[in-house]
Amino acid sequence: MLEQLNIKNLAIIDDLSIDFEPGFTVLTGETGAGKSIIIDGIGLLLGNRMNSSLIRTGASKAYVEGCFRLSDFNRQRLLDFDIEDDLLVISKDLYADGRSITKVNGRIVPLSTLREISAYIINIHSQFDNQYLFYPSYHELLLNNFAKNYLEKNLENYQSSYNKYKLLSKELEEIKDLNFDPEVEKDLKNQLNEIENLNLQENEIEELEIEQKRISNFAKLNDKVNEAVSCLDDEKGALETLYYAKRSLELISDDPVFSKYAEMLESIYTDTSELVFSLKRDFDNLDIDPYRLEEITNRISQINRIKNKYGSTYQDIEKAKLNLQQALDNMTNKTIRISELEKELSLVKKQLEDKANVLTNIRQKYALELCALVKKELKDLYLENITIEFKFKKVDFKENGVDYVELYVSFNKGEEIKPLAKVSSGGELSRVMLGLKSIFNKLFNLETIIFDEVDSGVSGRVANAVAEKMKSMSSYLQVICITHLPNVAAIADNHYKVSKQIKNNKTATSILKLNDEERVKEIASMMFGDNVDNSSLETARKMLFK
The missing domain is CATH 3.40.50.300 (P-loop containing nucleotide triphosphate hydrolases)
Structure with missing residues (x-):
């Protein structure tokens, strides 16, 4: 609360x-x-x-x-x-x-x-919400909510078949609409050959771009690596300087204070020598072919042309290839595929009809129960002569079955029942909605x-x-x-x-x-406006404490 x-x-x-x-x-x-x-x-x-x-x-x-x-x-x-x-x-x-x-x-x-x-x-209900009762879609929602626990599993089974039915129907319609045109077939084959001849590999684009960048930067790599090696390994370079510094400290390494510095310089010299060796080796191992840059540029250009036509990723292009292949297969095997689809669709339709009938039977059963409860609630609201029932009409397959549901009522004995929206006054509509709220509030805790x-x-x-x-x-x-x-x-x-x-x-x-006395005054004011006197207060008091 x-x-x-x-x-x-x-x-x-x-x-x-x-x-x-x-x-x-x-x-x-x-x-x-x-x-x-x-x-x-x-x-x-x-x-x-x-x-x-x-x-x-x-x-x-x-x-x-x-x-x-x-x-x-x-x-x-x-x-x-x-x-x-x-x-x-x-x-x-x-x-x-x-x-x-x-x-x-x-x-x-x-x-x-x-x-x-x-x-x-919590739920808020305004007087304007009564207008929902004008719409059969709301009547169906009420009934589905009332029978929810019994519909739920059966509805899932139905929807599984319904989704399959929709996919098969769509495919059948598309194939039937496909006119065999030699020019269209030729165009499809050309597009498919274009993708297949490209023979694009997954991640190829990214790998080519990395290689292109490396080759394009070869001159810069060459300059900077040579510059670094020169600083380290040329005459008067870092290695030579370290060597003579190391030799000098080795001559006094028997001194316990300076022996550790000789060891440190030995380690630095060794590491620097290995660094120079590795730098030269890795640069020499770079397989840089200046003619390769032209190959890569041409390959990337080919790929980009295909990307512009069929999709920006490898997955998009592969999907386009599959769709083209399927379209060609459909053209080639149109008659065979139509026959296969019609058989499969007939089987799924029969399953769907059976599952839809289960949903209809559940709804019809609980429609009677809901109407009985509504009549009981409305009897307390001076609508004791009401006749109320859900009318069912079978429609084409839809997401939740084949039922078109609408509430029909008669508020007076002997009158023919008619759609709720056509025979209800504002006051009657308010009471019907109040009765429904009373039922559903309790139902849903x-x-x-x-x-x-x-x-x-x-x-x-x-x-x-x-x-x-x-x-x-x-x-x-x-x-x-x-x-x-x-x-x-x-x-x-x-x-x-x-x-x-x-x-x-x-x-x-x-x-x-x-408090009680303030309530008396407020109720009197609600009844008589500004004309509140002892008599009106007494009337309000009797209403409050009856």
């Missing part, structure tokens, strides 16, 4: 800290006070992107930090992310130049990792759900039912809700009021956890 939220320099929020409690929490306050900015801040911790223009005026960066207490179940799920403690701290720095830094327990992580982690623990004005568009007894549903959800996860409905605010366990004040000529958001 979300235990603490800290926000600095985000829009009209200067410095805000909120300690959250378990259960059902509501945030109320007038429009523009900063409630949605708080939710946007939490969204940053989930991996949502935000424009740097929302950084508070005059600040160089915004900062958001959330502290989450993990259940044992989710702590185990997050072990793969090196999260071992039950306290998870996510922070986000958002800079004015557009940069951002995300940290999880003090460690910088990419946005993709943050999204994976946060998906296990989510720890926190945030509703951003999800109760808009409902009133009266339906508003009470929505409040009760969120309250019941708070028995197994933390529920945080932004609301303008007094019915919802009154049923919550914890109530925070968000407001804004002017400080130092700047607007700043503040938040206050309300």
Whole structure:
């Protein structure tokens, strides 16, 4: 669950800290006070992107930090992310130049990792998310998630065959489109001969360039090696000087003080002699053929011409050679290859159909279960007469099967079921989504759900039912809700009021956890606006303490 939220320099929020409690929490306050900015801040911790223009005026960066207490179940799920403690701290720095830094327990992580982690623990649902229910692709996603544990292995088997089916289909299509043209065949052969005649060896280019450089530098090598040998071995050179110095010290080597210097000079003289010998030998052993430079230059030129046509590396050129050979083979053996591919494709297609049918059967079974659960949830939300079912239509092979899935509903007895998108009002759509959230939150062991004005568009007894549903959800996860409905605010366990004040000529958001009497006043204000009197306070009190 979300235990603490800290926000600095985000829009009209200067410095805000909120300690959250378990259960059902509501945030109320007038429009523009900063409630949605708080939710946007939490969204940053989930991996949502935000424009740097929302950084508070005059600040160089915004900062958001959330502290989450993990259940044992989710702590185990997050072990793969090196999260071992039950306290998870996510922070986000958002800079004015557009940069951002995300940290999880003090460690910088990419946005993709943050999204994976946060998906296990928290979800934000806004009133606009209800519009997902207009799209059959979302209906399919819901069903696939509900049946995930039963689909997963079968889906892997299907996708393996599906990928093979796609490759074979593509190859067959390409071969069928291949028209036998003697000129094309001639051109392919010329290209293949060009590569084969080059007979390029792996690493040849690099070796030639090294040899070219050495030959090109031969004059410089000759000058510098001779210069070094001359300094060491000519008359009056280093060797001769060392020899006479050594002879001089040998004459007094019986003196214990100077004998060690004679030995040192003997060693230096020997090493220098060996150095001169090795230098001469290695230079003499250089196999420098001045005519070789022209050969190398021509060879490199040939290779570069081929590289420009077929690829910049040895591997690219080899791949081009294989592709050319395959294209020629296809032209030569077109009829034979088409027959082979059609037989193989027929076999894979049969396997694919069988595997797709397994997926369809699983989906149809769990579609019935999911609809039964949804009906049960919606009965609590005054949609007791709803008929809801998933309609299946078979389509061409696609990545996850052959099922086109769409939710059909009827909200009233005796009415024909129709696509959900065509018959739902805003209030009905909100309740269907709330029912689905109730099911999936429990299914996936989510720890926190945030509703951003999800109760808009409902009133009266339906508003009470929505409040009760969120309250019941708070028995197994933390529920945080932004609301303008007094019915919802009154049923919550914890109530925070968000407001804004002017400080130092700047607007700043503040938040206050309300006690019982403050809640009475806030609920009365939500019901009656500025016309709060003793009677309205009493009405609010009855609503709160019923």
